Amino acid sequence: MSTKQGHDAANLITETFRQRTHGSGEWDTRAKESMPGGDTRAASYYTPYPAYMTRGEGCFLYDYDENQYIDFLNNYTSLIHGHAHPATVSAIQEQAARGTVLGSAAEVTVEHAEMLCSRVPSFDSVRYCNSGTEATLLAMRAARAFTGRDIIIKMDGGYHGSHDYVQLNMQPDTTEEGLPRPKLSSRGVPAGTMAGMLVAPFNDLGALRDMLRARSDEIAGIILEPALGAGGGVEPEPGYLQGVRQLADEFDVLLIFDEIMTFRQDVGGFQATIGVTPDLTSIAKFIGGGLPLAAFGGRKEIMAPFDPTHPMTIPHNGTFNGNNITMAAGLATIKEYEADQVARVNELGQRLRNGLNAAFQAAGVGIRAVGSGSIIRIHWSDGKIRDARDAVAAQERAQELPGLLHLEMMNRGIFSAPRCQYAISTPMSEKEVDVAVDVMGQSLEVVMPYVQEKTPHLTLG
Ligand SMILES: Cc1ncc(COP(=O)(O)O)c(C=O)c1O
Numbered sequence: 001m002s003t004k005q006g007h008d009a010a011n012l013i014t015e016t017f018r019q020r021t022h023g024s025g026e027w028d029t030r031a032k033e034s035m036p037g038g039d040t041r042a043a044s045y046y047t048p049y050p051a052y053m054t055r056g057e058g059c060f061l062y063d064y065d066e067n068q069y070i071d072f073l074n075n076y077t078s079l080i081h082g083h084a085h086p087a088t089v090s091a092i093q094e095q096a097a098r099g100t101v102l103g104s105a106a107e108v109t110v111e112h113a114e115m116l117c118s119r120v121p122s123f124d125s126v127r128y129c130n131s132g133t134e135a136t137l138l139a140m141r142a143a144r145a146f147t148g149r150d151i152i153i154k155m156d157g158g159y160h161g162s163h164d165y166v167q168l169n170m171q172p173d174t175t176e177e178g179l180p181r182p183k184l185s186s187r188g189v190p191a192g193t194m195a196g197m198l199v200a201p202f203n204d205l206g207a208l209r210d211m212l213r214a215r216s217d218e219i220a221g222i223i224l225e226p227a228l229g230a231g232g233g234v235e236p237e238p239g240y241l242q243g244v245r246q247l248a249d250e251f252d253v254l255l256i257f258d259e260i261m262t263f264r265q266d267v268g269g270f271q272a273t274i275g276v277t278p279d280l281t282s283i284a285k286f287i288g289g290g291l292p293l294a295a296f297g298g299r300k301e302i303m304a305p306f307d308p309t310h311p312m313t314i315p316h317n318g319t320f321n322g323n324n325i326t327m328a329a330g331l332a333t334i335k336e337y338e339a340d341q342v343a344r345v346n347e348l349g350q351r352l353r354n355g356l357n358a359a360f361q362a363a364g365v366g367i368r369a370v371g372s373g374s375i376i377r378i379h380w381s382d383g384k385i386r387d388a389r390d391a392v393a394a395q396e397r398a399q400e401l402p403g404l405l406h407l408e409m410m411n412r413g414i415f416s417a418p419r420c421q422y423a424i425s426t427p428m429s430e431k432e433v434d435v436a437v438d439v440m441g442q443s444l445e446v447v448m449p450y451v452q453e454k455t456p457h458l459t460l461g
Contacts, residue, residue, distance in 0.1 A: 006453030009446060010400060013408045014048055020411060023064040024052040043076065043230075046403065046418040051410065056083025058427035061415055069415035070432045072422040077261050077375060078285035080337050080345070082425035088289040091332035092325060101323035109322040112331045116287070116295060119268045119334075121277045122257070126297030127306050128322045132260040132284035133161030135294035136223065138316065139280045140165060143221035143254040145314055146302045150195075152256075153211060153222045155202045156180035157231025157388020160223060160258050160282075164189045169199045171231065172389040174396055179207055180389070202228055202387045203236060205243040212251040221254035221279070222247075226270035229261040232391025233370060233377030233421065241276045254279040254302070260294070261285065264423075265346070265373040267339050273373075286337070289329030292320075337426070345374035345424040348433050352376050352422060355437030363444035364460045365451060367398075374424040378402070380458070395419070399454055401447065408443040409436075 018025055028049035031038035039045055052064040059082040061071045071082065081088065095108075109128065117123045129135055140152050152165065160166040170185040182199045184191065198215070200208045202224070212219060226241055228234040248255040257278040262270040264286060271277055279302060284294035297303060305314040320326070353376050356369035366382035379385045380402065381394035395402060406418050414436050416422050422436070451458055 005449040009449040010404055013404050013411065013446060016411045017407050018048060020067055021049075021051050021063060021065055025049055027052045027064060043417075046406065051415075058082045058084070059425050059432055067413070069410065069413050070428075070435060071425070072414060072416040072436060074423040074425050075290070076285070076417060076421075077264060077423040079290055079425055080264055080286035081333060082427040083290075085289075085333065085336065085427075087332045087336055088329050091289070091328040092291075095325045095328040098324075100325040101320060106322060106324050106327060108324060108327040108331060112287075112327045112334075115331060115334055116283075116297065119272075120259075120263075120281060120283070120297070121268050121271055122279065122281045122299070123297040124300040125303045126295050127303065127316060128327075129294050129296070129316075129318050130292045130320050131161065132258075132282060132294045133163050134318070135260065135282035135284055135296040136160040136166060136256075136258055137163040139256050139258075139282045139296040139298070140221070140223060141314060142280060142296070142298070142302055142305075143256060145305055145312075147220040147254060149218055149220040149253075151198055151215065151219045152196065153198045153200050153208070153219060153253075155224045155228065155231070155388070156199050157202065157228050157234070157392065158224055158258070159228075159230035160225075161260075164193045165197060166223075168194060168197055172387075172392050174389055174393040176389075201389070202231075202234055203240050204387065205240065205247065208244065208247055212247055212253065216251040216253060219251070219253045221256050223256040223258055225258045225260075226262050226274070227372060227375075228388055228391070229375075231388040232385070232395065233379070234385060234387060234391050235370065235372055236274075237386070241274055245276045245278070248279075256280040256282070259283050261375065262373075263287070264337075264342075264375070267337070267342055286333060287330050288326045289331075289333035291326040291329050293326045293330050341426050342373075345426060345428075348424045348428055348430065349374040349376055351430060352424065352433045352436060355433065356440055359437055359441045359444060361460075362441065363448065365444060365448075366458045366460050371421075376422040376424075378420045382460075397455065398458065401451065401455055401458070404447050404450060405440075405443055408446050409439055412439045412442060414439045 028038045053061050055062050061069045156169045157172045167186040167189045180199050182194050255278040259269045263283045266272040280298035282296045306316050353369040368379045371377040380398035385391045
């Protein structure tokens with residue numbers, strides 16, 4: 001295969017995208033005048049520019065140039081019922097007509113809280129905020145307040161949003177050997193925040209034990225996603241989360257699950273599936289029915305200081321906390337996500353994983369569809385991936401392949417996360433899943449010259 005063919009394949013994919021999305025390209029040029037990068041969220045950016053989506057209906061999206069896509073992004077897993085679900089739309093319309101936020105306590109917030117506490121095993125009581133970032137920040141603050149200790153352990157490659165304390169080791173350093181060293185992931189974060197954090201490798205109970213043994217009297221808690229999301233998509237090994245729970249108990253530190261992405265896995269979240277109950281949990285994404293909402297909650301005695309009349313209260317504010325319209329949308333949405341729907345989307349997720357893996361095999365490409373439930377991720381290797389460093393190293397070696405596959409699938413009507421993460425929504429059926437599998441097969445044919453030339457380690461013998 002000549003160098004030219006790999007290069008040509010990449011150019012063809014990008015050029016086709018530009019032609020199909022000409023109107024989006026014009027908006028992008030205009031947007032760059034008023035916003036750095038032309039957009040306002042790093043995760044939704046991809047090259048050459050993000051398509052402008054103008055409307056969503058069920059599991060379909062339409063861009064500015066009227067191209068139709070099956071939406072497997074679902075706003076990064078946060079749209080469990082796709083777009084404009086009738087029950088959610090009615091709830092929003094009814095509440096909008098009575099005021100969006102009334103600046104006072106609301107029955108609908110109580111109903112939402114009761115619903116969450118009845119579903120999530122670790123929620124004795126819950127408080128609301130407007131983003132997952134705030135929810136992890138407040139869960140960490142609750143752990144520090146309860147224990148009177150400062151340090152929180154996070155995982156290498158763990159993603160918990162945009163607040164300062166979690167802007168370290170968001171992406172693992174793949175050049176490093178041995179245990180991950182704490183490293184800031186963003187400029188502009190005070191170096192001092194690192195004094196309040198330690199970093200452990202995911203799926204490694206031995207390293208966690210050593211860390212706890214060395215400094216348990218300074219450690220307030222451990223925060224982790226039950227399955228790593230943004231940091232490479234890594235599932236817990238059997239017994240790992242149970243082991244983390246045992247270590248937290250043994251060393252008397254709090255366990256915080258960040259279930260912001262994994263909550264859709266079960267009616268009560270990933271914790272319900274695996275039977276491990278953390279002390280605190282943060283959730284977000286679909287609980288607001290497509291409007292911004294997050295929650296953190298846990299054991300009564302840990303959450304008690306959020307009561308403003310508590311003698312040692314932790315002030316918790318937010319102008320839009322528990323606002324009526326978001327709570328109404330969220331409640332209507334959650335009510336439609338019962339065990340039967342959970343089982344359905346999880347089965348479709350498995351169908352997509354199986355189908356994609358068959359497509360990779362048929363194309364002779366050594367990559368793998370992984371994940372659990374209704375979230376499907378790609379490992380850019382057919383070897384063992386145990387932690388974030390393994391996953392990200394494999395992705396780095398795949399160079400432009402994830403981006404090219406993502407763009408070519410868009411050219412063929414499948415929208416996903418730029419890192420090729422897929423999420424099922426309830427309006428989908430086997431038909432949409434099978435279309436995505438077919439499109440993956442066609443897209444692999446287009447990228448094959450690139451694979452053979454640039455990433456030959458991914459071709460199967
Ligand atoms: C596991 C996890 N934690 C925290 C966040 C941050 O949530 P938000 O983007 O609502 O601030 C996300 C967002 O994707 C997430 O996946």
